[in-house]
Amino acid sequence: MATATMTSKGQLTVPKEIRDQLGLKPGDKVELVPSGDDRVVMRKRRTIExxxxxxxxxxxxxxxxxxxIDDAIAEEILEKDRRSRE
Structure with a gap:
């Protein structure tokens, strides 16, 4: 399990093992999605053509x-992503 410490400015450094696993590079965007109680799922933000x-x-x-329109597109993208993970 990787651990990160939050700074007084609310910043976290993503541990190297997690960056490597997600294929993160400088400048990449990540999504932080609340997932029940006190859990958060972090995933690399996918670029959509x-x-x-x-x-x-x-x-x-x-x-x-x-x-x-923005809301409808976002909902459909999330649904498409969910279906692709099943």
Missing amino acids: LKELFGILPAGTVPLTLEG
């Missing part, structure tokens, strides 16, 4: 606001 977004929303259900 524009062509992966085509056809992601069902026809006729596109929200009319930019915020609604």
